[in-house]
Amino acid sequence: MRKGSIQSSWHEWLGLEPTSSDTINLDKWLKPNQWRNTGLDAPFMWGEVRTRGSLHYKVAIDKARQTHTCTCTQRDKICAHKLALVAGWADQLFTLEEQFSRPSWVEERLNTLTIEGSVLDDSKSILANKRKIPVARMQEMTNGYAFLEKWLEDQTLAGWRQILSPPADQVEEAALRLVNYRLSGPAKRLRNLSLPVAPGESQVGRLLTTLSCLYLACRSFARYDQLDLSRQEHLLQFSGITIRKDQVIANNSEVTDEWIVLAVQELKEDDLRSRQTWFFGQSSRRFALNLVYAWKKEPLPTPLTVGKLWAGSVYFYPGTDNFRIQLGEGQLGTTPFAIDVMYGTWKEVFLEHAAYKLIDPWTERLPVWIQGVRLVESSGLYFIIDLDEHGVPALMDQKLALQILSLQSTSSLCLFGLLIGSAFAPISIVMENTILQLS
Numbered sequence: 001m002r003k004g005s006i007q008s009s010w011h012e013w014l015g016l017e018p019t020s021s022d023t024i025n026l027d028k029w030l031k032p033n034q035w036r037n038t039g040l041d042a043p044f045m046w047g048e049v050r051t052r053g054s055l056h057y058k059v060a061i062d063k064a065r066q067t068h069t070c071t072c073t074q075r076d077k078i079c080a081h082k083l084a085l086v087a088g089w090a091d092q093l094f095t096l097e098e099q100f101s102r103p104s105w106v107e108e109r110l111n112t113l114t115i116e117g118s119v120l121d122d123s124k125s126i127l128a129n130k131r132k133i134p135v136a137r138m139q140e141m142t143n144g145y146a147f148l149e150k151w152l153e154d155q156t157l158a159g160w161r162q163i164l165s166p167p168a169d170q171v172e173e174a175a176l177r178l179v180n181y182r183l184s185g186p187a188k189r190l191r192n193l194s195l196p197v198a199p200g201e202s203q204v205g206r207l208l209t210t211l212s213c214l215y216l217a218c219r220s221f222a223r224y225d226q227l228d229l230s231r232q233e234h235l236l237q238f239s240g241i242t243i244r245k246d247q248v249i250a251n252n253s254e255v256t257d258e259w260i261v262l263a264v265q266e267l268k269e270d271d272l273r274s275r276q277t278w279f280f281g282q283s284s285r286r287f288a289l290n291l292v293y294a295w296k297k298e299p300l301p302t303p304l305t306v307g308k309l310w311a312g313s314v315y316f317y318p319g320t321d322n323f324r325i326q327l328g329e330g331q332l333g334t335t336p337f338a339i340d341v342m343y344g345t346w347k348e349v350f351l352e353h354a355a356y357k358l359i360d361p362w363t364e365r366l367p368v369w370i371q372g373v374r375l376v377e378s379s380g381l382y383f384i385i386d387l388d389e390h391g392v393p394a395l396m397d398q399k400l401a402l403q404i405l406s407l408q409s410t411s412s413l414c415l416f417g418l419l420i421g422s423a424f425a426p427i428s429i430v431m432e433n434t435i436l437q438l439s
């Protein structure tokens, strides 16, 4: 290797003189068959370098603007791949005969970098809060999503009827593979496919919703670096990447309010118990969801009382309009003076939720208030009918239906619940400014 000319190339293209520690592992990245689609067309230089397996990092440099980008975790810092790309050209590892015309991603990625840079100037918090996921974990997710995408395509071509007929072993097998790739969220969503349909639920509807959610996750993860930070966060959280409390707090999303405790639900899956507490902020008008988990005999903290106000601060998880929170300091106090419900009709609910799906397409359950509605039964199925006489299937068993019908009497209902697909699962009922959780 002609050391002197490489040093001057680094200076010319990257504007720096790397130290010997920067170049210590450089030879690892200087094998010709590791690179593809390399090109040199001043002021641009680009190439794709293979890492483990079939993953390639895309590297691009613009020497006129002295900007550079690499899809590895180092991003806009100097990484070994950028040094190796420049060294490869300086050392005639790549030749001009191999050159392809400049692919569109080169400028796209370099321009994104500029935009990110200017965002950083306006608000340092945005980039500072970008989560660093270990390279090995990202690689594991890449493999997991590649497996899932292939599997979904194969099953779709083969036909879902046979795959979904009980005991649906192939679904369980694929879910286990995803668990091995530590993609717990997608595994859970996939398993949903083989569960029996709830009263009022359509199996085809669930299949289509699940497939589009999972397929979108595969396609989005494949272009993870091009997603905006909020989308990245929602995808990471759906994938099952845990987030520490200090990272949540660092998101600068503290909201202090009087939070109405809307519902407290506990679930048990094997040895894991979880509790979901739903809140609604009286001033912020935001829904918030707190999840806590406990293993085996480990106790869950004392639950909050439904219908009371919890006055204090909460920290929202990163990702635009995320519902999930960590509880900060606060205390449980009085009952609310008046409960101001948000929606009057299903039309409003569905418009709002179509907009939310653009922000986070992986959310399975969306919280909903609805007022002025009534429950009706038709051929053994239940529907929630709004003031416009529009009905939405209610996900509930007969026991719950009878409970609601007994409270319904002559007045209309005000319900809190979750929209799941296009059906509604009521959880709590509001009656004269008190909230009662249905059971």
Ligand SMILES: [Zn+2]
Pocket: 057, 070, 071, 072, 073, 074, 075, 079, 080, 081, 082
């Ligand atoms: Zn790199």
